[in-house]
Amino acid sequence: METVMSIKNMTFKVGQTLTVVGVVKPDCKEFAVNIGPSEDRIALHLNPRFNTKGDINIIVCNTFEAGTWCQEQREKRFPFSLGKDFKIVIKFTPSEFEVTLPDGSTFCFPNRLGAQEYSFMSFHEGARIQSIEIK
Amino acid sequence: METVMSIKNMTFKVGQTLTVVGVVKPDCKEFAVNIGPSEDRIALHLNPRFNTKGDINIIVCNTFEAGTWCQEQREKRFPFSLGKDFKIVIKFTPSEFEVTLPDGSTFCFPNRLGAQEYSFMSFHEGARIQSIEIK
Numbered sequence: 616m617e618t619v620m621s622i623k624n625m626t627f628k629v630g631q632t633l634t635v636v637g638v639v640k641p642d643c644k645e646f647a648v649n650i651g652p653s654e655d656r657i658a659l660h661l662n663p664r665f666n667t668k669g670d671i672n673i674i675v676c677n678t679f680e681a682g683t684w685c686q687e688q689r690e691k692r693f694p695f696s697l698g699k700d701f702k703i704v705i706k707f708t709p710s711e712f713e714v715t716l717p718d719g720s721t722f723c724f725p726n727r728l729g730a731q732e733y734s735f736m737s738f739h740e741g742a743r744i745q746s747i748e749i750k
Numbered sequence: 751m752e753t754v755m756s757i758k759n760m761t762f763k764v765g766q767t768l769t770v771v772g773v774v775k776p777d778c779k780e781f782a783v784n785i786g787p788s789e790d791r792i793a794l795h796l797n798p799r800f801n802t803k804g805d806i807n808i809i810v811c812n813t814f815e816a817g818t819w820c821q822e823q824r825e826k827r828f829p830f831s832l833g834k835d836f837k838i839v840i841k842f843t844p845s846e847f848e849v850t851l852p853d854g855s856t857f858c859f860p861n862r863l864g865a866q867e868y869s870f871m872s873f874h875e876g877a878r879i880q881s882i883e884i885k
Contacts, residue, residue, distance in 0.1 A: 619758075619759060620757070620758065620759040620760050621757070621758045621759065622755070622756070622757050623754075623755065623756045623757075624754060624755040624756065625755050625879060636883075744760060745883060745884055745885060746881060746882060746883035746884070746885075747881060747882050747883075748771075748880060748881035748882075748883075749880055749881070750880060750881075
């Protein structure tokens with residue numbers, strides 16, 4: 616089974632910014648950052664895919680609720696490299712997540728679950744997380 | 751029940767340094783940083799006590815194994831203040847944890863469980879954790 620790093624009860628609220636720093640593993644096929652109210656509900660699934668599921672170098676974002684994935688949002692900018700470190704900054708506004716990628720480019724993903732704070736995060740294998748900051 | 755922030759599968763190995771930044775809550779009686787192999791085994795319990803269990807402004811460290819607390823180690827330096835932020839740096843050497851407190855003072859606590867890496871951390875109420883870094 617996949618080893619997943621997870622954080623419970625680290626509250627991430629509207630108005631705050633989450634910064635995740637890590638290193639992509641040399642053999643990474645994909646990794647993911649998940650933010651939500653609990654393990655089985657994901658408000659933001661941010662999934663850089665190097666080479667998996669028929670995708671090459673694309674970021675797939677989605678929401679997982681009631682046991683189902685919602686509609687995907689795909690971002691073609693892909694400023695990640697195998698074996699290299701990265702920084703992802705996620706600003707939580709009342710209606711969306713504003714994501715800043717390692718090259719400084721940004722995109723938004725709607726806060727479909729609608730809550731004003733989330734307290735569960737997980738980080739799926741493929742990257743080694745070095746630091747997490749909420750400010 | 752106490753809300754506990756916990757992190758699973760963020761590996762902390764010999765040779766690495768863990769930095770925890772947070773803010774002491776204004777009404778904090780105590781808070782704790784726990785590091786170990788799992789929820790029920792704690793290699794390092796670092797417990798600043800402002801005013802609880804008959805203790806005032808003291809740091810209590812201990813190990814929890816097989817359902818029991820081991821022998822306490824008490825540190826009289828107490829560079830923490832209610833409502834103020836703090837930084838705790840923990841260096842993991844082969845035999846002990848070298849703890850650097852917010853005033854730059856240090857002490858050591860033996861690695862009684864003897865493992866060379868731990869992957870579970872928890873942070874007990876009384877402080878709001880803002881960032882965690884392993885390098």
